Amino acid sequence: MARLLELRRACTGYGQLPILHSADFHIDEGEVVALLGRNGMGKTTCLKAMAGWLGLWSGQHLWRGADISHKYKRGGVARYLARDGLLLIPEDRGIFARLTAEENFHLIAGQKQKAEMELRFPELRDKWQTMGDGLSGGERQILSLARALSVHPSLLLLDETTEGLSPRVAERIWQILDELRKAGQAFVVVDKNWQRVATLADRVLFLAKGQIVESVTGNELRAHPEIAERHLGL
């Protein structure tokens, strides 16, 4: 399977504070990868580095086999990757508060995709004119997913996928992700619910202190829950 994205000995952080130390991993086409770890271990930082929101201090950032870590200026990597089909849905869902749902959607998608996504996510149907800050957490997440999926991304990064959502909405999100997996969509998911993640992901990476400390398959994790207990401190 073709390699989509790879980080080699990647180090980065905020200001003077290093968060990610020498992270080494890769994501293949059509693969579902989960990132697990305790709070403050660098999951979000890792996603931001993958999407180019944070530049690497050292190491290599490979996208479709080409090193892009030094190819673009500040902010350019994120833009290049977004145009080339890598989309990050951040913890706050990336919805603009002062634009309507429709305007938010049309930032990257067209009319045809809107009709398509309305069929796929009927909960959006009467929400198009609502302002971004008037949407509920679940609606934001679904709008964000719909927007991302409308451009057929090659890799989707989902930070804290179900954080702050009611169990029913969370279940709907998991359902959508299951469908995506069956459709062969590659994505990286970060979530607290490791049991659910284990049933979804092909591969689960555990992060501790800015490094990938263990990599197991979803099946292995389901068979040996003590792995999760060890790394998540349950």
Place this chain on the structure above:
Amino acid sequence: MFLRSATRRNSVRQAAASDASHESFTRLRNLASRWRDGPAPLVFLLPPLLVATWFVPDYDLQRLAKFLIFAILAMGLDFLAGRGHLVSLGQAGFFAIGAYSFALLAGTCDGEPLLSLLLGMLVAGLIAGGFACLAGVPALRTRGVYFLMVTLALGQMVFYALHDIPLFGGSDGIFVCASPRAIEVLSLSGSRVYYLMTVASFGFAVLLFWCLRRSFFGTLLGASATAEVRLAALGYAVLPIRLAAFTLVGAVAGYAGALEAMRFRFVNPELATWHLSGLLLVMVILGGRNRLWGAVLGAALVIGLEDLLVYWFPDHWQIGIGVLAVVVALFLPNGVLFFARRLSFRRLGVWLVRQKESPLR
């Protein structure tokens, strides 16, 4: 009695809500509100402005023209500050650049007077836009208060350049050296032509900013205001979007500057003072941010109040504007337009009925 009819009306409304026709009603209402925020009020505003041409004395026409020029400027600033959160204190600089460009260029073209004046105005706009583009490249790399300070500094640079370079006539300023035939158009007997040009420019500016607000470009500018990283994460570069908006608004300010130069056929560095930029900001805040008609209402309020207050307190009229600004900021933080929106005949009716039914009376 009132209550019963109200409940009946509510039940009728609920029945309508379940009906399919409700959807078309909502759509109609959305359309109406979109047009109210759009150019529809022009239909009510333009006829009186046009009729005024023949019935209002020259001095008041001048004041009306001043209001229209400031409304154009304030609409531009509101597009930047309200939509894009780019609060600029340098708009007067571009306004003055447009005015001076027009003053120096108007004489070079001796063709059909009206056409040459129009051409001069457009060229003045282009020159101001060019300066805005040059100034925007460094200025737009800053944010918030820093952007405010940088634009303030740019405006002051324009002021001192106009003040100190001999070509621009120092603090005395220069006269607009239009061709004799063009001067005739602008002279007292022809001041109505000038006024009509201003009204037309105002109408075009309303349509321009309405289209910009509705356009995808307006959406992008609004998005860039709150979250740049998110916009970059969707594949957009923020600087070009902001630069385009800054340039365009600078060009419109330059065009308004040309109109202002024509008003007295005379320009001086006072046009570039930061007081003027500040006054524009006050207009935007008074009227209501991020609304097409908020800036126009603000301009009308400030210019109108200036007339009244100068009449009453010739020496301290600015205190009145200051007090109004404080009152609006405290009690109507969304501006006067927002307050006006909430006043409607239905609310007035409800209020009157309540007064009648009040047990205290």
